[in-house]
Amino acid sequence: MMGIFSIVTTEILPIGLLTSIGSSFTVSDGMAGLMMTMPGFLAALSAPLVTAATARIDRRLMLCAFVLLLALANFLAAAAPGYWLVLVSRVLVGITIGGFWSIGAGLAGRLVPADAVGRATAVIFSAVPLGSVLGVPLGTLIGDIAGWRTAFVALGVLSAAVFVALLLVLPPLPPEQATRLAVLGGMLRSVNTRFALATTFLIVLAHFGAYTYINPFLEQVTHVGPGLTTVFLFLYGAAGIAGNFIAGSRAARHPRATFAVAAALIATSASLLPVLGQWRAGAVALLVVWGMAYGAVPVCSQTWFAKSAPHALEASSVLFTASFQATLSLGALVGGVVVDQFSPSAVMTFGGVTAVLTALVVWLHHARRIDWPGGD
Numbered sequence: 001m002m003g004i005f006s007i008v009t010t011e012i013l014p015i016g017l018l019t020s021i022g023s024s025f026t027v028s029d030g031m032a033g034l035m036m037t038m039p040g041f042l043a044a045l046s047a048p049l050v051t052a053a054t055a056r057i058d059r060r061l062m063l064c065a066f067v068l069l070l071a072l073a074n075f076l077a078a079a080a081p082g083y084w085l086v087l088v089s090r091v092l093v094g095i096t097i098g099g100f101w102s103i104g105a106g107l108a109g110r111l112v113p114a115d116a117v118g119r120a121t122a123v124i125f126s127a128v129p130l131g132s133v134l135g136v137p138l139g140t141l142i143g144d145i146a147g148w149r150t151a152f153v154a155l156g157v158l159s160a161a162v163f164v165a166l167l168l169v170l171p172p173l174p175p176e177q178a179t180r181l182a183v184l185g186g187m188l189r190s191v192n193t194r195f196a197l198a199t200t201f202l203i204v205l206a207h208f209g210a211y212t213y214i215n216p217f218l219e220q221v222t223h224v225g226p227g228l229t230t231v232f233l234f235l236y237g238a239a240g241i242a243g244n245f246i247a248g249s250r251a252a253r254h255p256r257a258t259f260a261v262a263a264a265l266i267a268t269s270a271s272l273l274p275v276l277g278q279w280r281a282g283a284v285a286l287l288v289v290w291g292m293a294y295g296a297v298p299v300c301s302q303t304w305f306a307k308s309a310p311h312a313l314e315a316s317s318v319l320f321t322a323s324f325q326a327t328l329s330l331g332a333l334v335g336g337v338v339v340d341q342f343s344p345s346a347v348m349t350f351g352g353v354t355a356v357l358t359a360l361v362v363w364l365h366h367a368r369r370i371d372w373p374g375g376d
Contacts, residue, residue: 003067003166004127006159007100009135010074010093011039013155016140016233017148018215024148025083033336036212038087040329042094043101047322050099059103059173060166066100067163074156078149094325101321110173122248122299129240129295137234144226192308193319195365200301200323202358203263207294208331209338210270210351214287217273217344222283235284236291243295255307256366259300263358265293271352274345298324 014021014035022032054062073092080086108120143151218229243262250258269290276282301324305316338347 001124001127001130002162003063003100003104004124005130005135006067006070006155006162007093007097008128008131009139010070010155010159011097012036012131013136013139013151015212015215016136016230017143017151018213019219020143020148021086025086027083028340031336033212033332033339034087035090036208036332037329037336038090039094039097040325040327040332042091043097044322044326044329046095046098047102047318047325050095051102051318054099056175059107059175060170062103063100063170064163064166066096067159067166070096070100071156071159071163074152074159078152078156097325098321101325102318107173111171119248121302122245125248125299125302126241126244128298129237129244129291131237134237137230137237140226140230140233144230190308193305195361196301196304196308197319197323198361199259199263199304199358199365200320201327202354202361203259203266203297203301204324204327205331205334206263206266206270206351206354206358207297208328209335209354210331210348211290211294212332212335213339213344213347216339217277217348218283220344221274222277222280224280224283228280232284232287236287239288239291240295243292244299246292247296247299255300255303256362258296259304260359260362262293262296262300263355263362265289266297267352267355267359269293269352270348270355273348277345277348 014032018032018035021035022028069092073089073096076092077086077089080089104124108117108124112120139151139155142154214233215229218224218232224232247258247262269286273283273286276286302317302320305320308316335347335350338350
């Protein structure tokens with residue numbers, strides 16, 4: 001959980017510091033959004049390649065290696081003399097994401113008894129909203145007080161501490177089943193896996209296409225300063241923690257219904273922000289609903305992939321990671337084009353419409369009466 005917390009915070013910290021980093025290097029908000037695009041694309045590529053290449057190496061050692069690379073990436077960003085080196089550091093972040101998530105996301109079954117796997121998975125994925133509720137607001141606060149470079153130094157120190165903790169606490173985890181590229185290709189022939197890819201693609205495109213640019217929206221539409229923006233992001237993340245644990249208990253039994261509700265809530269929140277987000281109370285209320293809904297997304301998506309291939313859990317984690325990260329990057333990229341060509345309000349509308357499509361795909365899976373191996 002702490003490893004994923006460090007990774008998630010590093011990955012999405014630029015959302016809170018987007019304008020200050022962009023101003024430091026005199027680049028537009030859309031260009032600064034490349035800090036979100038680069039890690040995702042590299043993670044999508046590295047997830048299958050790195051996992052397959054290291055398939056016979058102890059998974060504990062690989063987790064340690066990836067967190068050490070994360071620390072290096074953060075220190076490199078903090079010292080970057082130009083924007084190009086910040087993007088290089090984000091490439092290293094992407095490799096870390098692809099490798100660590102692919103291995104760590106499905107480890108709950110090896111660390112706890114069978115009857116506790118659902119709760120353990122929720123604990124692991126609680127790192128995603130925790131990165132929003134603690135990591136990004138604290139990083140943004142540090143950036144506002146001491147400069148954005150100091151925020152990356154703090155993340156580098158945290159990553160180094162997690163590296164030491166993994167070495168001392170995590171038990172040896174020899175590979176149980178080598179994940180080969182051929183296995184991943186075989187999974188794509190499953191209709192359940194294809195639906196998992198479709199729903200993940202649409203919901204992540206919706207979320208990151210819009211949420212990456214929440215900072216410019218709050219500044220230009222809601223007219224709040226950096227301090228209040230930090231409070232808004234904190235409330236969003238707190239709601240995400242609640243959504244994660246609510247979904248953790250329900251997704252294992254009702255993955256489709258849970259996923260559909262989350263998509264509908266994201267669609268509603270993003271679509272109404274251009275209207276109600278002009279007022280602070282409206283923006284806060286919609287961000288809380290959005291945070292709770294998005295807190296459910298990683299758990300639902302990972303559960304859907306795992307149910308589609310219960311015989312190859314690490315391979316399902318690889319597909320989950322690759323699809324999630326590739327779409328995260330695409331969402332940030334498309335959102336950057338929309339926000340530069342139109343407005344922050346337009347990018348929120350884009351996210352809302354795309355989330356509606358997600359709910360429709362989930363409904364189609366249910367309407368076709370498609371079941372997972374072993375039942376729902």
